Amino acid sequence: xxxxxxxxxxxxxxxxxxxxxxxxxxxxxxxxxxxxxxxxxxxxxxxxxxxxxxxxxxxxxxxxxxxxxxxxxxxxxxxxxxxxxxxxxxxxxxxxxxxxxxxxxxxxxxxxxxxxxxxxxxxxxxxxxxxxxxxxxxxxxxxxxxxxxxxxxxxxxxxxxxxxxxxxxxxxxxxxxxxxxxxxxxxxxxxxxxxxxxxxxxxxxxxxxxxxxxxxxxxxxxxxxxxxxxxxxxxxxxxxxxxxxxxxxxxxxxxxxxxxxxxxxxxxxxxxxxxxxxxxxxxxxxxxxxxxxxxxxxxxxxxxxxxxxxxxxxxxxxxxxxxxxxxxxxxxxxxxxxxxxxxxxxxxxxxxxxxxxxxxxxxxxxxxxxxxxxxxxxxxxxxxxxxxxxxxxxxxxxxxxxxxxxxxxx
Amino acid sequence: xxxxxxxxxxxxxxxxxxxxxxxxxxxxxxxxxxxxxxxxxxxxxxxxxxxxxxxxxxxxxxxxxxxxxxxxxxxxxxxxxxxxxxxxxxx
Numbered sequence: 356x357x358x359x360x361x362x363x364x365x366x367x368x369x370x371x372x373x374x375x376x377x378x379x380x381x382x383x384x385x386x387x388x389x390x391x392x393x394x395x396x397x398x399x400x401x402x403x404x405x406x407x408x409x410x411x412x413x414x415x416x417x418x419x420x421x422x423x424x425x426x427x428x429x430x431x432x433x434x435x436x437x438x439x440x441x442x443x444x445x446x447x448x449x450x451x452x453x454x455x456x457x458x459x460x461x462x463x464x465x466x467x468x469x470x471x472x473x474x475x476x477x478x479x480x481x482x483x484x485x486x487x488x489x490x491x492x493x494x495x496x497x498x499x500x501x502x503x504x505x506x507x508x509x510x511x512x513x514x515x516x517x518x519x520x521x522x523x524x525x526x527x528x529x530x531x532x533x534x535x536x537x538x539x540x541x542x543x544x545x546x547x548x549x550x551x552x553x554x555x556x557x558x559x560x561x562x563x564x565x566x567x568x569x570x571x572x573x574x575x576x577x578x579x580x581x582x583x584x585x586x587x588x589x590x591x592x593x594x595x596x597x598x599x600x601x602x603x604x605x606x607x608x609x610x611x612x613x614x615x616x617x618x619x620x621x622x623x624x625x626x627x628x629x630x631x632x633x634x635x636x637x638x639x640x641x642x643x644x645x646x647x648x649x650x651x652x653x654x655x656x657x658x659x660x661x662x663x664x665x666x667x668x669x670x671x672x673x674x675x676x677x678x679x680x681x682x683x684x685x686x687x688x689x690x691x692x693x694x695x696x697x698x699x700x701x702x703x704x705x706x707x708x709x710x711x712x713x714x715x716x717x718x719x720x721x722x723x724x725x726x727x728x729x730x731x732x733x734x735x736x737x738x739x740x741x742x743x744x745x746x747x748x749x750x751x752x753x754x755x756x757x758x759x760x761x762x763x764x765x
Numbered sequence: 766x767x768x769x770x771x772x773x774x775x776x777x778x779x780x781x782x783x784x785x786x787x788x789x790x791x792x793x794x795x796x797x798x799x800x801x802x803x804x805x806x807x808x809x810x811x812x813x814x815x816x817x818x819x820x821x822x823x824x825x826x827x828x829x830x831x832x833x834x835x836x837x838x839x840x841x842x843x844x845x846x847x848x849x850x851x852x853x854x855x856x
Binding site: 589591592595600601602603604605649650651652653654658659660690692693749750751752 | 766767778779780783784786801802805806809810811813814815818820824836838839841842
């Protein structure tokens with residue numbers, strides 16, 4: 356085998372992809388949050404609905420929040436029909452996104468294994484596989500030998516504390532290069548004349564009665580026909596200034612990477628029970644995540660004992676990781692809902708739309724969110740795929756309880 | 766890792782505790798008259814401030830008692846609530 360340089364297939368770092376404009380006094384639509392969801396929403400508003408007099412305002416730098424902090428996993432193997440619809444729509448869009456944006460996203464459909472460590476988990480996994488298939492989503496249940504075949508470095512022996520009894524397998528799942536996803540959308544938006552305004556924090560809203568007509572920012576007031584929130588963990592902070600209470604709690608979610616290694620890990624492996632998820636980035640880092648830290652926080656960091664637990668689980672499942680060095684750890688702020696499903700739709704305020712509560716799993720939904728949220732904003736009513744995710748489900752009780760398929764402890 | 770002031774045991778590592786969320790969330794006094802909207806609010810809605818938050822912890826690996834603290838959710842600065850040991854939550 357010819358030795359290959361890790362990262363040799365990465366494209367050059369771009370030096371210019373979008374303008375850095377000052378905000379104009381007014382736009383048809385202002386999107387709050389310049390991460391993946393905000394950018395994708397703006398993109399489909401422009402492409403599908405012809406709206407280009409638009410700004411995406413970002414308090415820091417473009418895609419520097421959770422978009423820069425996630426573990427880049429993409430999959431659609433959710434249990435409930437509502438979630439399956441939304442995430443599978445996103446996955447289908449992912450499959451054409453590189454061509455559409457004409458930009459390399461390093462979208463790699465290397466598959467995902469969701470491990471089962473108990474008889475109950477095996478049964479739940481088989482049930483989820485069946486549900487996935489009924490929704491046209493590729494899924495199968497594998498026994499430990501088949502799991503080992505797909506991921507040879509995984510320890511499937513039966514003498515560990517939580518042996519691998521099997522796994523669900525979604526071959527079309529994978530990873531993408533998160534920064535390039537943001538940059539691809541940003542470049543397309545810039546070319547369509549959309550303003551991407553950085554270092555511009557929204558501090559309040561302009562309203563006339565129950566209608567939102569603009570935002571107050573650290574770079575002046577901006578009037579807007581419509582305002583859409585896509586601010587992830589900080590949505591409560593924004594909504595509080597309107598007296599709008601949302602059923603979300605902001606928590607730290609930590610991730611870490613190893614030093615660069617030769618390719619050792621061919622797929623994505625996730626485990627709910629021992630709680631770790633791992634893939635290997637194109638450049639060679641092992642990318643590991645776990646669940647949220649228990650307490651509310653906006654500090655973009657978490658506690659070390661969470662990392663310690665996650666590493667213990669990882670080393671038991673992947674004994675060779677014991678010799679890898681951690682290069683870097685970091686935290687994002689994720690907003691979690693009581694039913695582990697997102698909130699996307701209208702608000703009690705006319706002209707204000709909310710997209711939040713994605714918890715630990717927003718990245719995979721990026722293009723699907725953009726598509727559906729753009730429809731919601733353009734037509735003042737939810738797209739059929741995001742209608743079940745409206746705010747009123749917390750009153751009607753029609754919750755979408757995805758704690759299992761969300762694959763995370765929250 | 767945070768050092769959390771247990772009113773009975775003193776400051777201990779965070780890993781000895783479990784988190785209980787917002788402090789002083791009261792069960793509705795007259796459940797029979799509570800509307801769907803109010804039930805939803807009670808069950809699913811909690812404060813989520815960026816700043817000082819009154820919250821509950823239980824010293825699970827110590828005295829196993831619940832208490833309240835006030836913590837800044839941005840800086841993790843933490844201090845006992847003035848009535849840390851007396852305020853209770855009906856569940």
